[in-house]
Every structure is written in structure tokens, then in C-alpha cells.
Amino acid sequence: AQSVTQPDIHITVSEGASLELRCNYSYGATPYLFWYVQSPGQGLQLLLKYFSGDTLVQGIKGFEAEFKRSQSSFNLRKPSVHWSDAAEYFCAVVPNSGGYQKVTFGTGTKLQVIP
Amino acid sequence: DAGVIQSPRHEVTEMGQEVTLRCKPISGHNSLFWYRQTMMRGLELLIYFNNNVPIDDSGMPEDRFSAKMPNASFSTLKIQPSEPRDSAVYFCASSGAEPYNEQFFGPGTRLTVL
Numbered sequence: 001a002q003s004v005t006q007p008d009i010h011i012t013v014s015e016g017a018s019l020e021l022r023c024n025y026s027y028g029a030t031p032y033l034f035w036y037v038q039s040p041g042q043g044l045q046l047l048l049k050y051f052s053g054d055t056l057v058q059g060i061k062g063f064e065a066e067f068k069r070s071q072s073s074f075n076l077r078k079p080s081v082h083w084s085d086a087a088e089y090f091c092a093v094v095p096n097s098g099g100y101q102k103v104t105f106g107t108g109t110k111l112q113v114i115p
Numbered sequence: 116d117a118g119v120i121q122s123p124r125h126e127v128t129e130m131g132q133e134v135t136l137r138c139k140p141i142s143g144h145n146s147l148f149w150y151r152q153t154m155m156r157g158l159e160l161l162i163y164f165n166n167n168v169p170i171d172d173s174g175m176p177e178d179r180f181s182a183k184m185p186n187a188s189f190s191t192l193k194i195q196p197s198e199p200r201d202s203a204v205y206f207c208a209s210s211g212a213e214p215y216n217e218q219f220f221g222p223g224t225r226l227t228v229l
Contacts, residue, residue: 043119043206043220044158090158100170103148103218105158 002027004093006106013081014114021076021109023091033074034092035065038108044090050074051096061085086113119221121207127227133195136224139188140209148218149182149192150206158206164190197228 005024013019025031032051036044048059055067065076074091091106120139128134140147149161163171167184175182179198184190194201204225208218 041222043208043222044218045220046217049217100163100165102160102163102171102173107157 002093002095002104004091004104004106006089006091006109008109009107010110010112012112012114015083016080019076019078019081019085019111021089021091021111023074023076023106025072025074025091025093027072027093027095029096030067030069031096032094033065033067034094034103035059035063035074035076036090036092036105037061038088038090040087047076047089081111081113083113083115086111119207119209119219121205121221121224123224124222125225125227127229128197129229130198131196132228133193134197134201134226134228136192136205136207136226138190138192138207138221140190140207141219142188144209144211144219145187146210146218147184147190148208148210149190150208150220151203152206152223153203161192161205194226197226199228202226202228 003026007022034049035047037047038044047063048057050057050067057065063078067074088108088110090108092103094103095101122137145166147164150158152158161174162182164184182192204223206220206223208220210216210218
């Protein structure tokens with residue numbers, strides 16, 4: 001069955017430390033891949049997306065993500081975390097099979113940033 | 116642009132009552148999505164409209180839920196009758212020409228059914 005997995009429910013990092021959030025998918029072909037961020041009490045905001053081409057994607061707020069076909073992964077990274085990055089992060093996947101396909105969101109990873 | 120507008124932001128109602136959630140998408144966007152977010156089930160797509168036409172309503176839980184989009188600038192999600200298990204945050208999102216472009220989310224409506 002097609003699925004997207006975020007194995008870490010909750011992550012705590014120190015301000016200034018590096019961050020990597022994991023996302024794995026299970027689809028027959030490389031899907032379209034997205035990372036969204038949700039701050040408390042707000043809707044989701046797109047950080048970055050991957051459709052094809054360069055496997056290292058740059059996004060907003062200093063985030064980047066790397067697509068690794070061999071690992072079926074699309075991990076989100078940031079070299080130095082700021083306190084304002086505390087939020088919940090969602091990986092999302094859309095099958096790349098033509099026509100309309102439903103977006104599937106992962107269960108989310110809640111990021112806590114400590115001083 | 117004001118972004119996606121949702122109303123009300125909070126709604127508390129009693130079981131059995133009708134609830135109507137409203138959404139105004141970003142002007143020029145022709146795709147509109149309704150999502151439901153709960154701790155147990157995460158973020159679920161309820162229904163997707165393209166050019167005001169429902170394309171995918173497979174996520175609508177049951178007949179108690181209905182959604183309409185009478186024009187390009189307005190959509191409603193109605194629950195009748197409401198039940199406590201409908202308590203959740205309901206998001207509306209819109210996007211441009213292709214549904215896989217960036218989706219812009221509204222701030223959500225937090226619904227509590229007592």
C-alpha cells in the first residue's frame with residue numbers, strides 16, 4: 001500500500017544545533033514530495049517541494065531537503081535551528097501517475113527548540 | 116492578498132445541531148480543499164473542488180457531511196447533525212492552476228461538539 005512515514009513524533013534540539021527530520025514514502029514510482037510547517041494555531045505553510053531534477057531542494061526559512069531515491073526518503077534539514085522554528089512539520093506526498101491524485105500527509109513531527 | 120479566509124475561527128455547538136463552516140479562497144485560485152485535523156487521525160482530505168466542481172469527495176466521512184462551492188470565491192462545509200466525534204480543526208486550502216502547486220491554508224476553524 002502507498003504510504004508516507006514520519007518516524008519521529010517529537011524531536012527536541014538546542015537552538016543553534018542542526019536539524020534533520022525524516023520522511024520515508026512507499027510508492028511505485030517517485031511521487032511529488034512536499035514539506036509543510038504548522039505553527040501553533042495556524043494552518044500549514046509550504047517550506048519546499050520536489051517534482052524532479054536536482055535532488056537537493058532549497059526552501060524558505062533556511063530549510064533544505066534531499067531526495068534519495070535509493071532510500072525512498074525526503075529528509076528535511078536546517079544547519080542552525082532558531083527558536084522560532086518550533087512548530088510541527090509535515091511531509092506530504094502525491095503520486096506521480098497522471099491526472100488527479102490525492103495528497104497524503106504524514107503524521108507530523110513536532111519540533112521543540114530549547115535555549 | 117488576505118490569504119484564505121475561514122469563518123468562524125471557533126465554533127462550539129451541541130450534539131445534533133447543524134454546523135456550517137465557511138471559506139473564501141485566494142482570488143484567482145481554482146482548486147479548493149477541505150481538510151480535517153485531529154490528534155488521532157492527523158490531517159485528512161475531506162473534499163477537493165476544481166473550478167467549483169467536486170472532484171474527489173472520497174474523504175467525506177458520511178452523509179452528515181456536505182460541501183458546496185457555489186462560486187469561485189466561496190465554499191461551505193456543513194455538518195448536520197453534528198456529533199462529538201466531529202470535534203476537530205477544519206482547514207480550507209486553495210491553490211492555483213495545478214492541484215499540486217503550493218496549497219495555501221487558512222487559519223482553520225476549531226469545532227467543538229458537546
